[in-house]
Amino acid sequence: MLPPAARLAARRLLGLASSSASEAAARRLAPSPIAASSYAAAARGSVSSSRPFSTALNYHIDSPENKPDMKWEFSEANMKKVKEILSHYPSNYKQSGIIPLLDLAQQQHGGWVPVAAMDAIAKIVEVAPIRVYEVATFYTMFNRTKVGKYHLLVCGTTPCMIRGSREIEETLLEHLGVKRNEVTSDGLFSVGEMECMGCCVNAPMIAVADYSKGSEGYTYNYYEDLTPKRVVEIVEMLRRGEIPPRGTQHPERKNCGPAGGNTTLHGEPKPPPCRDLDAC
Amino acid sequence: MAFLARALRQSNSRLSSRCPAVAASCRWISPTAAAGSPEAGAAVAPADPELPPPREPVGGARVELPPNPEDALEVFVDGHAVRIPKGFTVLQACEVAGVDIPRFCYHSRLSIAGNCRMCLVEVEKSPKPVASCAMPALPGMKIKTNTPVAKKAREGVMEFLLMNHPLDCPICDQGGECDLQDQSMAFGADRGRFTEMKRSVVDKNLGPLVKTVMTRCIQCTRCVRFATEVAGVQDLGMLGRGSGEEIGTYVEKLMTSELSGNVIDICPVGALTSKPFAFKARNWELKGTETIDVTDAVGSNIRVDSRGPEVMRIVPRINEDINEEWISDKTRFCYDGLKRQRLNDPMIRGPDGRFKAVTWRDALAVVAEVLHQVKPEEITGVAGKLSDAESMMALKDFVNRMGSDKVLCEGNGPNPPADLRSNYLMNTGIAGLEKADVFLLVGTQPRVEAAMVNARIRKTVGATQAKVGYIGPPADLNYDHEHLGTGPETLVEIAEGRHPFCSVLQSAKNPVIIAGAGLFEREDQDALFSTIETVAKKFNVTRPDWNGLNVLLLHAAQAAALDLGLVANPAESIKSAKFLYLMGADDISLDKLPEDAFVVYQGHHGDKAVYRANVILPSSAFSEKEGTYENTEGCTQWTIPAVPTVGDARDDWKIIRALSEVAGAQLPYDSLSAVRDRISTVAPNLIHVDEKEPCTISAEVKPPVKQQVSSTPFKTVIENFYMTDAITRASKIMAQCSATLLKK
Numbered sequence A: 001m002l003p004p005a006a007r008l009a010a011r012r013l014l015g016l017a018s019s020s021a022s023e024a025a026a027r028r029l030a031p032s033p034i035a036a037s038s039y040a041a042a043a044r045g046s047v048s049s050s051r052p053f054s055t056a057l058n059y060h061i062d063s064p065e066n067k068p069d070m071k072w073e074f075s076e077a078n079m080k081k082v083k084e085i086l087s088h089y090p091s092n093y094k095q096s097g098i099i100p101l102l103d104l105a106q107q108q109h110g111g112w113v114p115v116a117a118m119d120a121i122a123k124i125v126e127v128a129p130i131r132v133y134e135v136a137t138f139y140t141m142f143n144r145t146k147v148g149k150y151h152l153l154v155c156g157t158t159p160c161m162i163r164g165s166r167e168i169e170e171t172l173l174e175h176l177g178v179k180r181n182e183v184t185s186d187g188l189f190s191v192g193e194m195e196c197m198g199c200c201v202n203a204p205m206i207a208v209a210d211y212s213k214g215s216e217g218y219t220y221n222y223y224e225d226l227t228p229k230r231v232v233e234i235v236e237m238l239r240r241g242e243i244p245p246r247g248t249q250h251p252e253r254k255n256c257g258p259a260g261g262n263t264t265l266h267g268e269p270k271p272p273p274c275r276d277l278d279a280c
Numbered sequence B: 001m002a003f004l005a006r007a008l009r010q011s012n013s014r015l016s017s018r019c020p021a022v023a024a025s026c027r028w029i030s031p032t033a034a035a036g037s038p039e040a041g042a043a044v045a046p047a048d049p050e051l052p053p054p055r056e057p058v059g060g061a062r063v064e065l066p067p068n069p070e071d072a073l074e075v076f077v078d079g080h081a082v083r084i085p086k087g088f089t090v091l092q093a094c095e096v097a098g099v100d101i102p103r104f105c106y107h108s109r110l111s112i113a114g115n116c117r118m119c120l121v122e123v124e125k126s127p128k129p130v131a132s133c134a135m136p137a138l139p140g141m142k143i144k145t146n147t148p149v150a151k152k153a154r155e156g157v158m159e160f161l162l163m164n165h166p167l168d169c170p171i172c173d174q175g176g177e178c179d180l181q182d183q184s185m186a187f188g189a190d191r192g193r194f195t196e197m198k199r200s201v202v203d204k205n206l207g208p209l210v211k212t213v214m215t216r217c218i219q220c221t222r223c224v225r226f227a228t229e230v231a232g233v234q235d236l237g238m239l240g241r242g243s244g245e246e247i248g249t250y251v252e253k254l255m256t257s258e259l260s261g262n263v264i265d266i267c268p269v270g271a272l273t274s275k276p277f278a279f280k281a282r283n284w285e286l287k288g289t290e291t292i293d294v295t296d297a298v299g300s301n302i303r304v305d306s307r308g309p310e311v312m313r314i315v316p317r318i319n320e321d322i323n324e325e326w327i328s329d330k331t332r333f334c335y336d337g338l339k340r341q342r343l344n345d346p347m348i349r350g351p352d353g354r355f356k357a358v359t360w361r362d363a364l365a366v367v368a369e370v371l372h373q374v375k376p377e378e379i380t381g382v383a384g385k386l387s388d389a390e391s392m393m394a395l396k397d398f399v400n401r402m403g404s405d406k407v408l409c410e411g412n413g414p415n416p417p418a419d420l421r422s423n424y425l426m427n428t429g430i431a432g433l434e435k436a437d438v439f440l441l442v443g444t445q446p447r448v449e450a451a452m453v454n455a456r457i458r459k460t461v462g463a464t465q466a467k468v469g470y471i472g473p474p475a476d477l478n479y480d481h482e483h484l485g486t487g488p489e490t491l492v493e494i495a496e497g498r499h500p501f502c503s504v505l506q507s508a509k510n511p512v513i514i515a516g517a518g519l520f521e522r523e524d525q526d527a528l529f530s531t532i533e534t535v536a537k538k539f540n541v542t543r544p545d546w547n548g549l550n551v552l553l554l555h556a557a558q559a560a561a562l563d564l565g566l567v568a569n570p571a572e573s574i575k576s577a578k579f580l581y582l583m584g585a586d587d588i589s590l591d592k593l594p595e596d597a598f599v600v601y602q603g604h605h606g607d608k609a610v611y612r613a614n615v616i617l618p619s620s621a622f623s624e625k626e627g628t629y630e631n632t633e634g635c636t637q638w639t640i641p642a643v644p645t646v647g648d649a650r651d652d653w654k655i656i657r658a659l660s661e662v663a664g665a666q667l668p669y670d671s672l673s674a675v676r677d678r679i680s681t682v683a684p685n686l687i688h689v690d691e692k693e694p695c696t697i698s699a700e701v702k703p704p705v706k707q708q709v710s711s712t713p714f715k716t717v718i719e720n721f722y723m724t725d726a727i728t729r730a731s732k733i734m735a736q737c738s739a740t741l742l743k744k
């Protein structure tokens, strides 16, 4: 009989062996390194979704659409916004603008920031490019590889997970026929995962980042109280170009109030006894 | 025990100068500290109420309290009162009290990051343990470093650090000198509770010098801070977050800094190690010899680690006045040049043009015979850029005895300003540069000519926003500077007060002018130096309390050669030479040398000049001999032999001494001390080792200069930082560096 720790370790090892085998298989299948990494990430995620693995690589791999020597510039309209953003910060602390600028670049570039964009931002805020890379890799909401026009982010944190976010994600992946962080062949959708977005009252939920209309028409909407059926409907509406009603999808709920209206606390609240001056 | 010896040798360094790696090894390891499980440390209360006796400051450091008592404060460390200057951190206060606090991210020469948490101590009235490296000491603070709370905190941090650290010490090059190893022995628990898989990280390619095993990284960010703050190349960064965090460059990029090797020393674990040294030796097999570097005129203090007859690696030693605790990549990695292309035996070129090995007796006899056939004024001696003072003295005495005064050192130009020491030294001193607030660099690119001087300038610029004006060809200086112009006209403009930079100089308190030794080679050097002096006079650069007029020399031998008076004009001496004695001189132009001249090459490497030599006399390299060198600031230092000489080679001065006897003009010294006695009569400053003999300012006594400055722009003096002398040219690593790092 092995001691418990050793048993556990042995089990882990088995898990690792199978996951690395599937990774290797994924790599063989996938031609481009980017795809390989996302396969690998997906494979890892499926083996043990409880293990905290970051889904994106923390280093850059050249690909035809993402190379440091490519030219990238803010559009004219956005250049105005850049000026606006920078005006919020003292001129010797321009680097404070890195996050809003990365966000703007991400909107302009269809939902992800290529290295060339990061370099352009570094030039604007007058820091070394690595300082921008550091920020961009730190925040998981900056995508550094291609995403779909509609980037669907499933909340995977505890409350949503208890309320069924895993089924939501599985349904989405199955419906779209992709793996996590992979883009559908029509370039329309991609599914990602993120942590609690503060919407746990109406768990489970997804956020949809809409990059289809550039940075002007950019929206970022929450769809709450989802069921696997409803989430498919939402996807189909998006595909048709409609905008599904955002917020809770529960027919009887208003915002984040209780479904079916309030059941308690109907009347005026009674004052606490100590404040009932007449009674004294 | 090697580390104890190292610690003892380091013990006279100042507090601010202590190297954490060394400190880590001289820590007191108390047997009670790590007893039992992580909880046990917390459960056992300190038994005896008696205080242990107070300790000496860590590493025997001296603490200089500010003169004004208001600027000092008192804190209590483990019950003992210590007085410290204001602004010290808790960690520094503990060091003054003689308690060494474990640390990973803190480094005395880098900014404080406070992200490893290894330095936790207990402070009375504070609810949690505090990170001592980032906490300023406050008056009356009661710091406790060995209470159960502090011990448990350290054990906890250690457990977390070891969670993701691979257990590959047996195959890790840092093994035996690893901070993590040492500190987990001293402060860690004897078990961990982590049973998950460890993470792994992709290795990065940082170039031919630094090997990375990124899985071992503990995210202390020392390397990132070093690259940003000291080396001035913002390439490294901390990417990602949480357990996915890794050090890297994001876009693959080599580390193109001349100081990149230092990240090997500051990395507390084996994540960044030396690529050329990988798997070559374990550090406890090595014999350390404390010596100095001769690849440039800085004279960085180094330790040569050798195993048997082989130099295995070179690491820096602390010298606050010269190199602090960094060295350049050239210094660190040139050592493989010491093993390649060496000259082993005396050789004579036969009539077929091939060299034939002969005995010393025959070789010297041949040289002596030729020597007697030429006229005295046709004898020329040239010392190379790596020569030590002893051999230059011997060469000069010998050539003089043979009746010639044509003896010179390469790199000193046609008419070196050898009359006044202050005319060819860095009068401010390297450490003194930190007091400057304006720099004017004239025809010098310190980054390639003297990387450590450049690091000082960068440090000063970073610390005090000192302004830098630069006159010379476009250069890549790694700090903010103003490129004023490319040629002497700009200098003249400044001297005449017509240049906008004059206002900057005018308002400076401690202006510094650094002129490159490359100017020595110019035709108009007298005029140039007198213009520089005009500038100096005009802007108060030389005053009784401040001498900011500096010359930055290029080669290790230069200063001593000028002290000893090896100042003949190279062009004329070479043109008229029938007997040329090259003592390691490879870079002197031999185009004008008469066809029938007889060339003796005495040196350690088969380098350029060997092609023209008729006789080769093998000599020892700097790692194999005792020699005196004077660096650019006039500080005299000795090399100490680390390894035996190669083949039949001999020390330079001994060869000349032997030759003088065969030639019938015997030099009157037989031992090193006798040579040094002789040197003391010529240049007594070369006898006072590790001291800087100050030079007096007496620019007034100079004769007026009639020369005109020419309009030729200044040239780049060193084209390839990595290959400047016989040793570095023979080095494979340096060749790799020039191939990969210098390509545009």
Ligand code: SF4
Binding pocket: B216, B217, B218, B219, B220, B221, B222, B223, B224, B247, B266, B267, B268, B269, B271, B272
């Ligand atoms: S590589 Fe070394 S120096 Fe750099 S963060 Fe990691 S452990 Fe620290």
Ligand code: FES
Binding pocket: A155, A156, A157, A158, A159, A160, A161, A195, A196, A197, A198, A199, A200, A203, A204, A205
């Ligand atoms: S857990 Fe999903 S929004 Fe909070």
Ligand code: FES
Binding pocket: B102, B103, B104, B105, B106, B113, B114, B115, B116, B117, B118, B119, B120, B131, B132, B133, B134
């Ligand atoms: S040394 Fe203090 S936190 Fe790292």
